[in-house]
């Protein structure tokens with residue numbers, strides 16, 4: 739569905755976000771099984787994988803990186819991730835955190851990102867703790883945070899289940915970091931997107947952590 743003008747939320751197991759401006763950008767690729775669903779959605783909105791300029795991966799969990807290889811197969815898009823996460827996505831390094839060893843098809847990361855960097859229209863906000871190199875992305879023109887798994891909105895805004903966080907304390911510090919920013923809208927890897935007053939909700943949550 740088109741959540742905001744030019745921002746599509748694709749309802750895969752972990753949300754996939756498609757941003758359409760003068761270029762096409764995908765954020766996350768859900769699981770292996772959902773790769774086809776993302777391609778079907780692109781076809782439905784009359785867009786092609788070969789027109790994608792960047793595929794951002796917020797973190798290396800299987801439900802965010804699993805579909806990457808199948809989408810990348812027909813796309814010249816650059817794969818972009820935080821510098822710390824890149825080697826886990828390409829599988830140059832063994833992932834040692836929850837939910838266990840990785841099985842996704844190794845895919846090289848073309849662009850290593852740093853906190854605060856602007857890349858292909860989105861600002862990188864480093865939000866470690868869920869994984870070592872997790873990031874969120876800010877679309878400043880739409881006042882939109884694409885949170886990834888920096889928080890979860892499945893039954894109200896809250897931290898991710900600590901069984902899936904490599905460093906629960908750092909995960910909460912990252913939520914506090916997001917709470918200090920201003921954004922009206924937010925999209926999550928898991929849970930309903932928020933339209934309006936989103937950063938106020940983060941500020942409320944941060945007070946309780």
Ligand SMILES: [Zn+2]
Nearest residue numbers: 797799868887
């Ligand atoms: Zn995750």
